[in-house]
Structure formats: structure tokens, C-alpha cells
Amino acid sequence: MKILSAKVIVTCPGRNFVTLKIETDQGIYGIGDATLNGRELAVKSYLEDHIIPCLIGRDASRIEDTWQYLYRGGYWRRGPVTMTAIAAVDMALWDIKGKAANLPVYQLLGGKSRDAVMVYGHANGRDHAEALDAVGHYIDMGYKAIRVQSGVPGLDKAYGVGKGNMYYEPADKGLPDEEIWDTPLYLRHTPDLFEKVRVKYGSDHHLLHDCHHRLKPIEAAQLGKSLEQFKLFWMEDATPAENQEAFRLIRQHTTTPLAVGEIMSSIWDCKDLIQNQLIDYIRTTVVHAGGITHLRRIADLASLYQVHTGCHGATDLSPVSMAAALNFNMWVPNFGIQEYMRHTPETDAVFPHGYHFDKGYLMLPDAPGLGVDIDEAAALKFPYERAYLPTCRLRDGTVWNW
Ligand SMILES: O=C(O)C(=O)C[C@H](O)[C@H](O)CO
Numbered sequence: 001m002k003i004l005s006a007k008v009i010v011t012c013p014g015r016n017f018v019t020l021k022i023e024t025d026q027g028i029y030g031i032g033d034a035t036l037n038g039r040e041l042a043v044k045s046y047l048e049d050h051i052i053p054c055l056i057g058r059d060a061s062r063i064e065d066t067w068q069y070l071y072r073g074g075y076w077r078r079g080p081v082t083m084t085a086i087a088a089v090d091m092a093l094w095d096i097k098g099k100a101a102n103l104p105v106y107q108l109l110g111g112k113s114r115d116a117v118m119v120y121g122h123a124n125g126r127d128h129a130e131a132l133d134a135v136g137h138y139i140d141m142g143y144k145a146i147r148v149q150s151g152v153p154g155l156d157k158a159y160g161v162g163k164g165n166m167y168y169e170p171a172d173k174g175l176p177d178e179e180i181w182d183t184p185l186y187l188r189h190t191p192d193l194f195e196k197v198r199v200k201y202g203s204d205h206h207l208l209h210d211c212h213h214r215l216k217p218i219e220a221a222q223l224g225k226s227l228e229q230f231k232l233f234w235m236e237d238a239t240p241a242e243n244q245e246a247f248r249l250i251r252q253h254t255t256t257p258l259a260v261g262e263i264m265s266s267i268w269d270c271k272d273l274i275q276n277q278l279i280d281y282i283r284t285t286v287v288h289a290g291g292i293t294h295l296r297r298i299a300d301l302a303s304l305y306q307v308h309t310g311c312h313g314a315t316d317l318s319p320v321s322m323a324a325a326l327n328f329n330m331w332v333p334n335f336g337i338q339e340y341m342r343h344t345p346e347t348d349a350v351f352p353h354g355y356h357f358d359k360g361y362l363m364l365p366d367a368p369g370l371g372v373d374i375d376e377a378a379a380l381k382f383p384y385e386r387a388y389l390p391t392c393r394l395r396d397g398t399v400w401n402w
């Protein structure tokens, strides 16, 4: 089966998504997510200008060979743009292989290791009272695991606080917004937030929290220590992880489980974290870390060290990524949890899919391939709109990590 053509579809049903569609000479097509929040058009160009011309005429069934060809053959390895583009090709080829075999992709990976995929939802509020109400709402919806984020008194904006509905979206149209950040204020208020959640709702639910790269290692160690009593499922992205060794300091001071990896694009970015058991959950995703083929390699390394998966699943990962992640999650032996932020009805209409939420889990009905499609006519109705993630500054004007 040969690749006949490939095209990139950019659509903005509320937010931007980039999708690669590969067509074969047998009439079977596959799709892959290529969305990189705030840098969408760079991946579009990478695919259109540099990858698609090399795909035409290739054997669509040679997924591993194509992965190696694009990774090694490009000479310039790794990096989010490259790895997102490779991921899109990889996802589309797995989709094609599944459709050709009339099997869901998880069957091709080795079959089900579980019946359903536990997910965590995002409860957040502008203050603790609002965040507490949101936790109650998520418990009522049946979630077993809930990420809790709150505004910090004295700060106008804080990471993870939505704009008042279920569809949290951090990117804003236009140019990047700037937010002020104050670590001491955040460190003072966060343990109090989790104390209130445990007092009000007890200990039956998994609680998660995302520090979103804002802390220095010793501050992360302090926070982890003060949260230990609330038995979190994980504390995420406590400090930037370019220096993987930084996590040793945090690890030496706290037993709060640590999760890292949503911005990592390859096994090389997380190898030391995994091999030195400096983290408990690896959050690399199918779309930003080279597709199913590469994610499987990361998960296998992680399994040797009892590190579990916890794939990124924010709204900037399209339903194509979510369907691919669910196929992966159904198989992966060292599964931990899957992040799940609901997409808007407009997005769901552009990307029809069978997966659905049921009592804290995502269910993946059997469908050939990834089990997701793109409605190109619907996609056309939503042209690209420039949008960026915000940036951060400290009170004195210093640029900080958003
Ligand atoms: O979902 C999370 O844990 C995030 O940190 C979300 C990221 O800010 C978002 O995906 C950036 O595009």
C-alpha cells in the first residue's frame, strides 16, 4: 500500500488545530494530530515543505522505517516542531494500519491491558471557595481523580484558572498576554487549598496539582513536603526539567509523587529522570513526543524503573491525539492516568470520535484504526486565528516561566 498524497488541515473551532491526512492508493486514509500550541504554522510548514514531498510513494505499512527515516534522515534531531511533525505522520500511519487490518490500533500494539482508562479532570477557581465548588462538581460528574488549581490572593492571574466554564483554554487570540508571578504568595496559599479540599471532601479521590514550571528546585522541595499530608496523586512540573538532575534535590526532600514531561519531545529528554527514578509519572504525549512509535519506547524504558505513564491531555491536543492516546493507554502495561480536558462541541463536531467519559474513565469503543475522523467541510468553516500562550514576569519585570 503506497502513500498517494498527504495534506495539512488547519482549523480553529474555538482554538487552533493542525491535522495531517495521509491518503493511500488503496483508498484508505489516516489522520494524525500536528498541533503545537502557539507555533502551529511552523509544524504546518515543516510538514508541507519538508516532510510530505518525501512521503509520496512510500510504503504506508512501514511505520518504523518511516519514523527512523524522518528522525535520522532529517539530520536535525529532536525539538518540539520536528517531533510533532513526525508524530503526525506516525499517528496517521498507525491509523492506516489499523483500518487495513480492520482492528483498533491497541490490538496492533498487543491488545488490551485494561478495560477503561482512568482520567483526571480540571477543577479550578479564581479563589479557594470557587475551586472547592469545582471539586464538588467534578466529584458529582463521577471523576475519581481531580487536578485542583486556584487563583492566588494578590495575583491577578494564576496558571490553570479557567474563564468560567468547563472548557479551559490557556491560549489567547492576538499577541501573548503577560502575567505577574509571585512564588512566595503561591507557596503560602497552596497547602491551605489542599487542606480545605481534604477537609470538605475526604480522602476518596485522587488529587493532582500542576506547578507549571514556576518553582526553583528547593521551593519545589518545600511545597512537596508541605503537601505530603494531603497524599497527592502527583505534583506536576515542579521545576523546569531541562536539567533533569534538578529533580534529585526535590526527590531527596519529599515523598509527594512527581510527574514531568508534557513539554519533552524525546526519550533523551527524560532518560535520566527515569533511569535515576527521580519521577513517578512520565507525561510525554503522543503528539509532542514522536507519535505512538516513540512513546512506546519511552514507556518501555519507564517500565523498567516502575515509572508510570500520565499523558498530557490538555485542550490543545486535538481529539485525534486523545484517540491515539487512548489506544496507547489501553495497551501500555505501566499505565498511570490520562489527563482529560473536554473539548468544545464545535471541536467535537470537527473531529467525530467514539471515545466517551463514563464514571471517571474514558471508554474506547472498538473501531478500526484510531477511532477518530476529521470532517473537512466542518473544519473549513473555522479558519486559523493567531493565538499564543501567555508569558510571565516577576514583580520586578524579570521574565519567568509561564
Ligand atoms: O494540562 C497541563 O498540565 C498543562 O500544563 C497544559 C499546558 O499549559 C498547555 O497544554 C500548553 O499548551
Ligand SMILES: [Mg+2]
Residues within 6 Å of the ligand: 210, 212, 236, 237, 262
Ligand atoms: Mg501541565
